[in-house]
Amino acid sequence: MTTxxxxxxxxxxxxxxDDxxxxxxxxxxxxERAGSTVTRAADGLTAVERALAEDFDVIVMDVGLPGIDGLEACRRITSEREATVVMLSAREAAADRTAGTEAGAVGYLAKPFTPRKLVADLSxxxxxxxxxAGGG
Structure with missing residues (x-):
């Protein structure tokens, strides 16, 4: 059955x-195939600048970034504005997930992933x- x-x-x-x-x-x-409009940044400082200058529905950010890492970028963004940040990392330990949540992320996606799993998990x-958040 198709939908x-x-x-x-x-x-x-x-x-x-992601760098x-x-x-x-x-x-x-x-x-983009899932229907989103995507803007990219390759480092933490650029991510912070873009996230504070533009409105995004969600920010998907790797933990390991040059300059400032994804956790620090997430902290800076969420301290300045309400933002939905999802961390992306190859590390799956509970401590890593906790660090992401403490930095202000709403979730954590583990690498590697298939395209279908990425869309399903992010959704x-x-x-x-x-x-x-009371939105549904």
Whole structure:
């Protein structure tokens, strides 16, 4: 059975922050195919500048970034404005997840992932966040 239901990510403005061009291109491709508009940044300082200058529905940010890492970038962004930040990392330890939450992230996606899993997990995290924030 096929469904014509739109992707839960359709229409979202997403900032993708990753210093690995190949991964950033894959993330951009997958998220744009899901109907999102994607802007990219390759380091923590640029991510902070863009996130404070523009409105994004969600920021998907790698933990390991040059300059300031993703956790510090997340702290700076969320201390200045309300932002939905999802951390992306190859580290899956509970302490890493806790550090992301303490920095202001609403969720944590583990690498590696398939495109389908990325869209499904990101959609689920955003839905859970909306429900928790009284949005649904």
């Amino acid at each position: 014509d239901a739109p992707s839960p990510l359709a229409g979202l403005r997403i900032l993708v922050v 690995t061009d190949e991964l950033a291109e894959i993330l951009t491709f997958v998220l 689920a995290l955003l839905e859970e966040h909306r429900r928790g």
